[in-house]
Amino acid sequence: MEEREQNIRLGLFVGGGVLLLLAALFFLGLSSFFVSEEKVYTTFSESVQGLTEGSQVKYRGVPVGSVSDISIAVDDRIVKVEMKIRLDNFINRGTHEMQRQKFADYLRKEIGDGLRCRMEYAGITGMKFIDFDYFGKPEDAVPEAPEGLIGRDDLYLPSVPSTFKDISATLVSAIDRLSNIHFEEISGELESSLQKLSNLLSDPAIRSTIARTNEVVEHLEATASSVEKVFNEDEMQTMRENLNGALRSFRNLAETLDKRTRQIDFHSAQDDYHSLIVQLKQMIDSMRILAEYLETDPQSVLQGKGKQER
Amino acid sequence: MKNSEIFLIRVRRRLLDAADKCVLPLEFLGAVAAALPSLFRKKGLRLREFRYYLALCGSKSLPIVLLISLLMGGVLGIQAALQLTKFGAEIFTADLVGFSVLKEFGPLMVAIILTGRAGSAFAAELGTMKVNEEISALETMGIRPVGYLVLPKLVAMLLAMPVLTVFGDVAGIFGGMAIGVSVLDIPFAAYWSRTIDVLDGITMLLGILKSVVFSLLITLAGCFYGFQSTSDAQGVGRSATQAVVASIFWVIVADALLTVLYSFIGY
Amino acid sequence: MTGNANLSSDVIEVRDLSIGYGKRTVMEHLDFSIRRGEIFGLLGGSGCGKSTLMKHLIGLYRPQKGDIRIFGESIVAAPPERRREMMRRFGVTYQGGALFGSLTLSENVALPLQEFTDYPPEKIDRIVREKLALVDLADFGNYMPAEISGGMKKRAGLARALALDPELLFFDEPSAGLDPLASAALDRLIRSLRDKLGATVVIVTHELDSIFSIADRVIMLDKSVKTAAAIGDPRELKEHSGNAWVKSFLNRDGLKGA
Numbered sequence: 029m030e031e032r033e034q035n036i037r038l039g040l041f042v043g044g045g046v047l048l049l050l051a052a053l054f055f056l057g058l059s060s061f062f063v064s065e066e067k068v069y070t071t072f073s074e075s076v077q078g079l080t081e082g083s084q085v086k087y088r089g090v091p092v093g094s095v096s097d098i099s100i101a102v103d104d105r106i107v108k109v110e111m112k113i114r115l116d117n118f119i120n121r122g123t124h125e126m127q128r129q130k131f132a133d134y135l136r137k138e139i140g141d142g143l144r145c146r147m148e149y150a151g152i153t154g155m156k157f158i159d160f161d162y163f164g165k166p167e168d169a170v171p172e173a174p175e176g177l178i179g180r181d182d183l184y185l186p187s188v189p190s191t192f193k194d195i196s197a198t199l200v201s202a203i204d205r206l207s208n209i210h211f212e213e214i215s216g217e218l219e220s221s222l223q224k225l226s227n228l229l230s231d232p233a234i235r236s237t238i239a240r241t242n243e244v245v246e247h248l249e250a251t252a253s254s255v256e257k258v259f260n261e262d263e264m265q266t267m268r269e270n271l272n273g274a275l276r277s278f279r280n281l282a283e284t285l286d287k288r289t290r291q292i293d294f295h296s297a298q299d300d301y302h303s304l305i306v307q308l309k310q311m312i313d314s315m316r317i318l319a320e321y322l323e324t325d326p327q328s329v330l331q332g333k334g335k336q337e338r
Numbered sequence: 339m340k341n342s343e344i345f346l347i348r349v350r351r352r353l354l355d356a357a358d359k360c361v362l363p364l365e366f367l368g369a370v371a372a373a374l375p376s377l378f379r380k381k382g383l384r385l386r387e388f389r390y391y392l393a394l395c396g397s398k399s400l401p402i403v404l405l406i407s408l409l410m411g412g413v414l415g416i417q418a419a420l421q422l423t424k425f426g427a428e429i430f431t432a433d434l435v436g437f438s439v440l441k442e443f444g445p446l447m448v449a450i451i452l453t454g455r456a457g458s459a460f461a462a463e464l465g466t467m468k469v470n471e472e473i474s475a476l477e478t479m480g481i482r483p484v485g486y487l488v489l490p491k492l493v494a495m496l497l498a499m500p501v502l503t504v505f506g507d508v509a510g511i512f513g514g515m516a517i518g519v520s521v522l523d524i525p526f527a528a529y530w531s532r533t534i535d536v537l538d539g540i541t542m543l544l545g546i547l548k549s550v551v552f553s554l555l556i557t558l559a560g561c562f563y564g565f566q567s568t569s570d571a572q573g574v575g576r577s578a579t580q581a582v583v584a585s586i587f588w589v590i591v592a593d594a595l596l597t598v599l600y601s602f603i604g605y
Numbered sequence: 606m607t608g609n610a611n612l613s614s615d616v617i618e619v620r621d622l623s624i625g626y627g628k629r630t631v632m633e634h635l636d637f638s639i640r641r642g643e644i645f646g647l648l649g650g651s652g653c654g655k656s657t658l659m660k661h662l663i664g665l666y667r668p669q670k671g672d673i674r675i676f677g678e679s680i681v682a683a684p685p686e687r688r689r690e691m692m693r694r695f696g697v698t699y700q701g702g703a704l705f706g707s708l709t710l711s712e713n714v715a716l717p718l719q720e721f722t723d724y725p726p727e728k729i730d731r732i733v734r735e736k737l738a739l740v741d742l743a744d745f746g747n748y749m750p751a752e753i754s755g756g757m758k759k760r761a762g763l764a765r766a767l768a769l770d771p772e773l774l775f776f777d778e779p780s781a782g783l784d785p786l787a788s789a790a791l792d793r794l795i796r797s798l799r800d801k802l803g804a805t806v807v808i809v810t811h812e813l814d815s816i817f818s819i820a821d822r823v824i825m826l827d828k829s830v831k832t833a834a835a836i837g838d839p840r841e842l843k844e845h846s847g848n849a850w851v852k853s854f855l856n857r858d859g860l861k862g863a
Contacts, residue, residue, distance in 0.1 A: 031389075034389060034393055035389070037393065037397050038389065038392055038393060038396065038397055040397070041392075041396050041397035041400060041498075041501065042392075042396070042497065042501055044505075045500075045501030045502070045504045045505060046501070046504075048504050048505060048508055049501075049504040049542075049546070052504065052507065052508060052539075052542060053539040053542065053543070055534045056534055056537045056538050056539045056541075056542055084535075091535075387707070390707065466706075467705075467706075470699075470701050470702075470703050470704075470706075471699040471700065471701065471703040471777075472703045472704070472705055472706075474660070474665055474697075474699065474703065475697065475699055475703035475762075475765075477665055477692070478663050478664075478665065478692050478695055478697040478775075479692070479693070479716070479717045479720070479721075480689040480690065480692045480693040480717075480720075480721065481720055482689075
């Protein structure tokens, strides 16, 4: 019965191998043969840098499918993205046809309730995924699909601009405003006032203000460079230039203050000047917090977790 | 005769010898190909031999394949992790291990193990048969030795290697996973979902296709050098060595070619 | 001395044959015939090419020049497929038996039957037992070749050579590596087989005892002149050959002539 034993062993070997192969193939995505999927389309008017075929699609954080195709409409530079959604994540019963019908109904209803999609960063590598969530409000009008890009029976899910786009726009305008503050003027005024009331400058509050100002400058510089590492969009270019402008103004202010302080050695106390300087200090403090935050976690700002007003 | 003429004659002889050396493998390949139709005849495949070689190359090689692949996966995992932690991207260990194992290391490790186990055994066996005049005996019985001796080995290898590669692939991925979970503290579920997320069946099947090609090369190299063996004990040893060197060489060359070819179709 | 009785036809005819390895010629201008039913010896010192000559006769090697006709048909000119068919009419016993190490003795003997006949397994079994009994190995059918002695291997090889009832039997050094008793027994076996089966036997040997006890005729290959020095009855040649080398070779005892 030696032969029988050998046959059993060989049978185990070959049969086990084939079963293992089937199991592996099943887990590695050939399972899609057995899973019903539905295509959902969306369009983006912004750059889809970082989005590739195979990128994940999530519904409120739950992975429900992947990007299956990305194409560009040459007339208006709109990017059309095709996504495959696994229906089992939504509706578990019935035949594929029923699942499909139910999913289409569900999706249309949810779009009415404000369901939209947008691109999100998936990690530090710059890869993106598409997030489905209720970014719109139920009372919003549902945007129409761009003319001729989406078939009549295809499911179309409108997109909203990515937080990346949002935040960079806000940041740019904020920094614009920041750079419009005429630090030179402020420092000029300060200078003339200080010349009259220079005894005030021995106040310790001023010394600490100067120190903080320097700190802010350092942090902002670090922020600029780490922001540079992560993004290379045009908007970021502008933002960086603005940031650098702001930094230069800050540095001038700081230097002037520093110079003045060194020159003046007599004492005087005036309440209104004191309060001015305290305000300046507060402003600089909040700038510093923003700068620190940006430096340690630039990406969180772009994903909308950070509050730029902090 | 002038020196130059002697030189030319020598060059000519060398060239003819070299041409002979090139023709021999072709002749062998042709003989194997010509014997293939006999597989479909009654009694075409000698089941007993087939079973023997399937056990030798297949089930008996399984433990060593599992062990080596597991270790290889672990080593890949550690190396990947060392680099990826610098970027805080440990989870990509799953990608790196998974793809390296499915695309390269699974088929390659199995090929190298079977070169050692089967390729050299084939060469030594045929060499010994030559010493014992068993091959002449076959011929005088009117049996074609190439078909009779090579086909059971070839069919067994063609079946055993892909199966072993499946086992090796899975073992390699688990080796990487063991490292990822134990050393890098990546949660098992995260590593697992990352692995099945990024890997795809086509990649695995293409890797297994590689192993089919490798099995052909190993068997042919082993048998070719076995038949080329001179009829003495040292000749048998030499032919086994040549078989191992040649089959590893051709496996690597084929691997490079296939990798380039796969890159054309995007894998 | 029965060989000369039925001379009706020559089983093997060799015409102006040159043999060698690669470009090197070992023997040339060989002309001889082997008659039906005789025991014919290929005799010579070692390295003279007698084994090589045998391999030419059985079609394994291609001659450099000349022709070999077996049963009236040229084995040199025959296409490979036809040559293989002709080979099936031979039984060849090699020096070490050349048994297949992975098969038992019975399976070794059964192999040619399984390959070339459509006999049912029971009939093959019966033939195998018969052939093994013929060579005194009836009880060893289930042994592996590695488990038996050299002499038994040779006999098993002979049983396998006999499986298809060949008309022509070739022996390569049947007594090499055997003690004198076993060697003499094998010689007796060869002769009894010839008498029983009426086959023609060609023996390659340098063993003078065998030659004198069983060979009807011999061809003596002289390495120094690269051709046959004599053809004929060994006992006559021993006494009356005009060739000095032949005479000294045949008059020496045992192996020393090599």
